[in-house]
Amino acid sequence: MADRDDDLDQEMVAKAEAVIAGLKGAYLDWVTEDLRRLEGLFAEVSAVEPEARGPLMPQIFTIAHDVKGQGGSFGYDLMTAIGNQLCRFVEAREDWSDASLALVRKLLDAMRLILAEGLEGDGGAMGAALLADLHRDVEAAGGPLTLT
Amino acid sequence: MSALDGVELKALVVEDNQHFRLLISTVLHTLGISQVAEARDGADALRLLQSFQADFVIVDWKMEPMDGIGFAHKIRHSPDSPNPFLPIIMVSGYSEAALVAEARDAGVNEFLPKPISARSLVARITAVISSPRPFVRSPDYFGPDRRRAQQPFSGHDRRSLVAELIPFRKLG
Numbered sequence: 001m002a003d004r005d006d007d008l009d010q011e012m013v014a015k016a017e018a019v020i021a022g023l024k025g026a027y028l029d030w031v032t033e034d035l036r037r038l039e040g041l042f043a044e045v046s047a048v049e050p051e052a053r054g055p056l057m058p059q060i061f062t063i064a065h066d067v068k069g070q071g072g073s074f075g076y077d078l079m080t081a082i083g084n085q086l087c088r089f090v091e092a093r094e095d096w097s098d099a100s101l102a103l104v105r106k107l108l109d110a111m112r113l114i115l116a117e118g119l120e121g122d123g124g125a126m127g128a129a130l131l132a133d134l135h136r137d138v139e140a141a142g143g144p145l146t147l148t
Numbered sequence: 149m150s151a152l153d154g155v156e157l158k159a160l161v162v163e164d165n166q167h168f169r170l171l172i173s174t175v176l177h178t179l180g181i182s183q184v185a186e187a188r189d190g191a192d193a194l195r196l197l198q199s200f201q202a203d204f205v206i207v208d209w210k211m212e213p214m215d216g217i218g219f220a221h222k223i224r225h226s227p228d229s230p231n232p233f234l235p236i237i238m239v240s241g242y243s244e245a246a247l248v249a250e251a252r253d254a255g256v257n258e259f260l261p262k263p264i265s266a267r268s269l270v271a272r273i274t275a276v277i278s279s280p281r282p283f284v285r286s287p288d289y290f291g292p293d294r295r296r297a298q299q300p301f302s303g304h305d306r307r308s309l310v311a312e313l314i315p316f317r318k319l320g
Contacts, residue, residue: 008270012179016266019178023171030167065210066165069241072263073171080263087241 020073027074028115034067035111042108046101053096060104061090067111078123078130082110085134103141110134157277158183160202162193162219163239164211168262172206172239175269190214194222197230204276206260209240209251216240217254224255224290232290233283235276239264255291257281283314 038060045056068083070076086107093100110130113119119127159181163169169186176184185200187193189211205223207216214222216238223229223236236256240247243261251259257280258272281292293313 008267008274012270012274013267015178016175016270019175020171020266023174026170027167065241066167069165069262070168070171073265 024074027070027076031067031070031076031079031111032115034063035108035115038063038067038108038111042101042104045096050096050098053101054094057090057093057096061087064090075120076114077121078119078127079111079114081131082107082114082134099141103137106134106137155277157181157203158185158201160185160187160193160196160200160205162187162190162205162207162211162216164188164208168208168239172264172269175266176206179270179273190216190219190222193219194230197234201230202234204235204237204273206237206239209238209242209247216256217250220251220254220256220291235280235292237272237276252294253289255289257292285312285314 041056041060041063045053045060048056064083064086066083068080068087071079071083086104089103089107113130114123114127117123117126119130122128123130157180159176161169161172161176161184163172163186173184173186183200185196185202187196190207191214193205193207194214207219209216220236220238223234224232235258237258237260238251238256239260239262240251241262243259248259257276260268260272281296283291284293
């Protein structure tokens with residue numbers, strides 16, 4: 001497949017990069033709406049007993065999957081990384097105790113921080129601190145996330 | 149000169165997320181694809197293809213009621229298929245090797261992991277338009293040749309006995 005630099009039409013690549021960059025403002029609206037929906041679902045999940053939470057989690061997974069799939073296209077790689085971790089956590093968990101929900105809360109807070117601070121790329125020093133903080137929380141919760 | 153210059157192309161984007169649909173469609177228009185149609189899932193896309201002769205399709209994996217794998221099966225194998233040779237680029241946030249292999253075995257031409265980049269999208273479009281692989285028909289597979297590189301093979305070539313290599317776009 002033509003994916004090496006010298007095999008690709010650089011003019012086409014530049015045009016595509018420019019149009020994607022031009023959609024960054026729209027992306028920020030999209031991900032803000034995704035986070036609003038995630039917060040609504042989180043409130044819904046938190047309001048019911050642990051045994052009733054599982055059936056609601058696929059909705060959180062679906063939105064987190066969209067967040068994961070879009071961030072990197074617009075330079076928000078850290079958003080993609082946190083979205084991926086939320087997906088992996090939701091699909092690996094069977095018990096939805098308050099402790100499990102607390103980690104979901106941390107991941108949602110991390111997404112909000114990325115948006116609030118405009119943390120593009122890997123987020124620099126603040127992004128590294130955010131991931132280190134999540135590492136500690138994941139270890140305390142007994143895994144199974146791998147945060148990179 | 150662009151690899152697509154002078155070529156009137158029609159594309160179909162099949163994706164249940166409206167934001168991702170907009171992203172892909174906007175890029176395709178910018179690249180000079182003259183007509184871009186959109187569908188929300190595989191079944192919607194099959195209906196649309198009855199009247200829209202797409203030159204290639206960009207299709208998401210996870211959709212309901214018909215996902216991208218189901219769509220690829222219908223395109224490659226259904227008697228009602230509008231074009232069994234239709235180039236299919238599958239996008240997905242799932243990129244594990246087993247899932248990529250499942251897409252390949254369903255007859256998908258190219259796999260594009262999310263999040264997409266301008267470079268990765270242009271590379272897949274270029275691959276299906278400028279360098280299409282021949283198709284293979286065997287008892288258990290129909291689709292683009294899964295061997296990307298045509299390399300010398302010294303052993304017993306099972307494919308020569310059970311499969312037919314078909315030049316791209318030869319219908320029937």
